[in-house]
Amino acid sequence: MLRILHQIFRTGVVTEPLPEQVEAEVIMVGKRLEEAIRKRFSRSLVIREVDAGSCNGCELEIIAMNNPIYNCERFGISFTASPRFADMLLVTGPVSHNMEIALKRTYDATPDPKLVVAVGDCGINGGIFGESYASRGGVGSVIPVDAVIPGCPPAPADLLAGILAVVTAGNQ
Amino acid sequence: MNNLSEQIAARFGADALRETGHFPDTVPLLSIPRDGFEDAAILMKKAGARLAAQWGVDETTMGRGFAVIACYAWESDYLLVRCETPRDDPTFPSLTKKYIPAFRFERQIESLMGLVPTGHVHSDHRPWIKFEDWPADAWPLRKLFDPAQKMPRVKGEYRWARARGEGVYEIPVGPVHAGIIEPGHFRFQAMGEDILNLEERLGYTHKGIEKRFEALSWKDGVRLAGRVSGDSTVAHALCYCRALEALCRFEPPPRALWLRAVLLERERIANHLGDIGAVANDAAFAFLLYQFSRLKETLLRLNRRLFGHRYLMDRVVPGGVAVDLAPEGTEAILAELDWLADEFERLITIYDLNPSLEDRVRTTGILSADLARDLGTVGFVARASGQPLDCRVQTPFPPYDRFPPSMTVLNSCDVHARVWIRVCEIRDSIRLIREFLATLPHGEISAELPSPSSCASGFAVVEGWRGEIVYWLQAGGEGGVNRCMIRDPSSVNWLGLEQAVLGNIVPDFPLCNKSFNQSYSGHDL
Numbered sequence: 254m255l256r257i258l259h260q261i262f263r264t265g266v267v268t269e270p271l272p273e274q275v276e277a278e279v280i281m282v283g284k285r286l287e288e289a290i291r292k293r294f295s296r297s298l299v300i301r302e303v304d305a306g307s308c309n310g311c312e313l314e315i316i317a318m319n320n321p322i323y324n325c326e327r328f329g330i331s332f333t334a335s336p337r338f339a340d341m342l343l344v345t346g347p348v349s350h351n352m353e354i355a356l357k358r359t360y361d362a363t364p365d366p367k368l369v370v371a372v373g374d375c376g377i378n379g380g381i382f383g384e385s386y387a388s389r390g391g392v393g394s395v396i397p398v399d400a401v402i403p404g405c406p407p408a409p410a411d412l413l414a415g416i417l418a419v420v421t422a423g424n425q
Numbered sequence: 426m427n428n429l430s431e432q433i434a435a436r437f438g439a440d441a442l443r444e445t446g447h448f449p450d451t452v453p454l455l456s457i458p459r460d461g462f463e464d465a466a467i468l469m470k471k472a473g474a475r476l477a478a479q480w481g482v483d484e485t486t487m488g489r490g491f492a493v494i495a496c497y498a499w500e501s502d503y504l505l506v507r508c509e510t511p512r513d514d515p516t517f518p519s520l521t522k523k524y525i526p527a528f529r530f531e532r533q534i535e536s537l538m539g540l541v542p543t544g545h546v547h548s549d550h551r552p553w554i555k556f557e558d559w560p561a562d563a564w565p566l567r568k569l570f571d572p573a574q575k576m577p578r579v580k581g582e583y584r585w586a587r588a589r590g591e592g593v594y595e596i597p598v599g600p601v602h603a604g605i606i607e608p609g610h611f612r613f614q615a616m617g618e619d620i621l622n623l624e625e626r627l628g629y630t631h632k633g634i635e636k637r638f639e640a641l642s643w644k645d646g647v648r649l650a651g652r653v654s655g656d657s658t659v660a661h662a663l664c665y666c667r668a669l670e671a672l673c674r675f676e677p678p679p680r681a682l683w684l685r686a687v688l689l690e691r692e693r694i695a696n697h698l699g700d701i702g703a704v705a706n707d708a709a710f711a712f713l714l715y716q717f718s719r720l721k722e723t724l725l726r727l728n729r730r731l732f733g734h735r736y737l738m739d740r741v742v743p744g745g746v747a748v749d750l751a752p753e754g755t756e757a758i759l760a761e762l763d764w765l766a767d768e769f770e771r772l773i774t775i776y777d778l779n780p781s782l783e784d785r786v787r788t789t790g791i792l793s794a795d796l797a798r799d800l801g802t803v804g805f806v807a808r809a810s811g812q813p814l815d816c817r818v819q820t821p822f823p824p825y826d827r828f829p830p831s832m833t834v835l836n837s838c839d840v841h842a843r844v845w846i847r848v849c850e851i852r853d854s855i856r857l858i859r860e861f862l863a864t865l866p867h868g869e870i871s872a873e874l875p876s877p878s879s880c881a882s883g884f885a886v887v888e889g890w891r892g893e894i895v896y897w898l899q900a901g902g903e904g905g906v907n908r909c910m911i912r913d914p915s916s917v918n919w920l921g922l923e924q925a926v927l928g929n930i931v932p933d934f935p936l937c938n939k940s941f942n943q944s945y946s947g948h949d950l
């Protein structure tokens with residue numbers, strides 16, 4: 254136990270502030286995100302992540318967004334296990350033929366109003382997997398999409414910026 | 426001639442034909458008559474070989490019919506045994522009676538290539554990867570199949586294994602899981618808290634990858650290989666490149682080989698770090714998750730700074746690597762490793778001395794050594810269950826031949842063993858990277874690959890962080906891609922998970938699953 258406490262004190266708060274430019278961006282984006290989430294989602298934006306056929310690369314970055322360095326929870330973002338509690342679906346991958354029905358069901362199970370964000374080059378248009386017998390291509394060809402976040406995979410900072418864009422867009 | 430191929434030659438004599446266009450020479454491709462296909466398996470089984478992979482190939486555009494290839498391996502020996510199967514009778518003798526993993530391989534061959542295994546013990550002709558709502562005659566890997574078509578859905582139902590009796594109940598999970606992970610379906614039969622049976626149903630992330638290769642150039646193929654399983658992008662791209670380089674009989678410049686190995690070990694460290702933390706988290710010890718993910722993130726950031734991509738996608742290319750390492754970069758990596766080694770050991774002490782964690786990970790999710798062998802498992806899953814398998818040690822390519830990894834094999838076969846193997850491997854990968862950087866050769870980082878000759882084929886194995894990855898590439902009559910076969914370690918290791926959870930309690934499933942952490946995308950292709 255002492256070792257654990259010692260390690261915790263040694264590590265300190267790694268979340269911020271950090272010198273690099275990316276970090277500065279994360280903080281800036283985060284602050285605005287926090288504000289928008291406070292106003293529009295009564296302080297918490299609940300996301301259901303759906304892998305609709307990705308290579309798992311996009312998932313790695315969405316998981317990284319939750320690590321103590323990006324710590325997206327401090328901006329009011331949390332991930333839920335059930336679509337029924339979600340404000341937003343974060344969907345990755347080309348939508349595979351075999352996931353199409355499950356994705357539609359998840360969409361239907363998410364209460365209105367809901368936001369859908371297609372993540373990664375694959376989520377936008379199928380990426381390198383394209384459209385084929387096994388792939389429907391982008392998320393937009395299966396359910397309505399409000400915004401996209403390009404990248405292969407998009408880095409955690411890009412994900413935060415993308416979520417900010419969609420959360421504030423509805424304001425205008 | 427190696428030991429396995431000698432045995433086939435002794436048994437089949439002139440009936441075993443060595444294919445001349447297949448490379449490398451150390452891995453022969455022998456064609457035998459179709460009715461001897463199972464006999465060959467019996468022989469290989471006696472020799473102690475495992476069935477590493479089995480796949481179908483459509484050679485109809487090359488003036489032949491279909492063929493089935495079985496890949497056997499025993500220590501450093503790899504052998505491909507091929508039998509032809511004509512267009513009007515596309516069947517082949519099943520190997521399932523001899524090798525358990527064959528039933529999955531064969532379901533896949535039947536589902537995607539339309540070649541039917543005969544003499545099957547279980548007669549398990551349920552589709553695999555292909556879903557029951559696909560048209561029965563949709564065989565995407567056949568040349569006549571148009572990959573651009575939008576497949577209609579038909580009516581069909583998957584027949585699950587069922588258990589009946591008082592108090593027995595069923596828990597279906599997925600395909601959309603609770604966490605931020607890939608989709609797949611698990612069906613448990615349970616009684617009280619005990620798991621009686623687990624049946625996996627995978628294929629949800631099937632993106633038609635193998636077929637897609639056939640529409641790409643050899644050069645572009647590597648980008649796709651790097652996206653078979655995003656967490657193993659280096660290992661998959663490397664295995665693709667090595668198979669292609671074997672096919673073209675080409676060896677990249679030494680500096681490229683060394684840099685590839687640095688990237689491969691960095692990928693191993695990053696994934697192992699993440700997984701050790703995640704296993705601890707599933708045992709409700711979130712502290713270690715945050716600590717390990719902090720270390721992993723540091724590694725990813727340095728990847729981005731030095732190599733231009735956090736996960737190193739598209740850095741390994743046919744003929745070499747796409748990015749060089751400046752002397753400052755070497756310094757940065759060495760400094761990072763010093764820091765990492767120190768932080769890592771502190772955390773491992775905490776892991777090791779925590780009784781409540783120990784209680785959860787020890788004797789949980791046991792995959793016995795016999796099962797690990799019989800199921801053909803590979804990688805850290807196999808090594809945690811007493812199987813001494815590591816391609817970096819058994820079939821090393823430079824620089825691993827000069828700096829052999831030290832292979833850790835454990836016999837407790839439980840969640841802890843699968844974690845501890847990774848602990849040892851992180852330490853060893855740190856040592857290896859230091860050695861590689863100390864001896865990094867000067868010179869070019871890539872060279873132009875010659876064009877593949879028509880109908881040639883190439884084979885490679887690479888030890889990714891999950892274990893042995895297998896690629897087999899075949900050029901068509903015009904020199905383009907006729908077939909790209911991929912066997913991710915997950916294809917065999919998923920079988921291990923089904924067995925490891927039996928008799929465990931349902932709440933321990935996430936822990937067991939995490940300790941395997943197999944790829945859905947790499948399996949589903």
Ligand code: SF4
Nearest residue numbers: 307310373374375405
């Ligand atoms: S965008 Fe890139 S990382 Fe994301 S699923 Fe597609 S290939 Fe993988």
